[in-house]
Amino acid sequence: xxxxxxxxxxxxxxxxxxxxxxxxxxxxxxxxxxxxxxxxxxxxxxxxxxxxxxxxxxxxxxxxxxxxxxxxxxxxxxxxxxxxxxxxxxxxxxxxxxxxxxxxxxxxxxxxxxxxxxxxxxxxxxxxxxxxxxxxxxxxxxxxxxxxxxxxxxxxxxxxxxxxxxxxxxxxxxxxxx
Numbered sequence: 468x469x470x471x472x473x474x475x476x477x478x479x480x481x482x483x484x485x486x487x488x489x490x491x492x493x494x495x496x497x498x499x500x501x502x503x504x505x506x507x508x509x510x511x512x513x514x515x516x517x518x519x520x521x522x523x524x525x526x527x528x529x530x531x532x533x534x535x536x537x538x539x540x541x542x543x544x545x546x547x548x549x550x551x552x553x554x555x556x557x558x559x560x561x562x563x564x565x566x567x568x569x570x571x572x573x574x575x576x577x578x579x580x581x582x583x584x585x586x587x588x589x590x591x592x593x594x595x596x597x598x599x600x601x602x603x604x605x606x607x608x609x610x611x612x613x614x615x616x617x618x619x620x621x622x623x624x625x626x627x628x629x630x631x632x633x634x635x636x637x638x639x640x641x642x643x644x645x
Contacts, residue, residue, distance in 0.1 A: 508573055512615050512623045512635050514566075515544065515575075519602075519625065519633045521562040522546060526602035533563075534598025536581075537613060541568035541574035547598045554597045575616040578624070580611030606631055 519559035522533040534547030534554055547554040556565065568575075588612035600611045608631035614622040624636040 471620050499506045506620065508615050508617050508620065508623055511568065511573055511575075512625060515613075515615075515625055516633060516635050518546070518562045519627070521560070523608070523631060523633065525560065525563075525604045527606060530604045531605055532601045534601040536597065536599040537575040537577055538567075539577050544575055547601075549601075573615060576614050576616070578612040580609055580627070600627070602631075 499563065519535065522535060526533045532549045534549065536547070536621055537542065537544050543566050545556055545565040546560075547556055548559070549555075577599050600609065602608055608627060610629055613625045613626045615625070616622045625633060627633045
């Protein structure tokens, strides 16, 4: 018996897998390009809702208040830790890193429930020096409402109710509009 020479007529398994991988990458790129972009305000509001929920949990677990404030110019926010009898910007927790809005036309403003808007640090009006609201370690949280506005769309509201729950609303409860 003689050995058969290798055939060049077939396709190897590796070649098939490479072709499938290329098709999958191209299909993913097409789906991403076709899908309409999400509202940057909604993404920002969801990020802030998660951070505020984390602030409440952190206050309950650590036994220390966690503060929050929109920047005085409305272009971002920051969290505060209460250490040795004074508020300090909290940079130790990744969820509490200060946020500045990029090129999006987004503003975050306090609607109700804040203890007051604070002046800036060292003349910089963008930096809040103390919280407007805070999360109490005993769970006694005062209600508040912040509005995220931008573009020609209706504002989104981040609301903490009387039970301390923070939720995102796409309408003004006071005005009753959607």
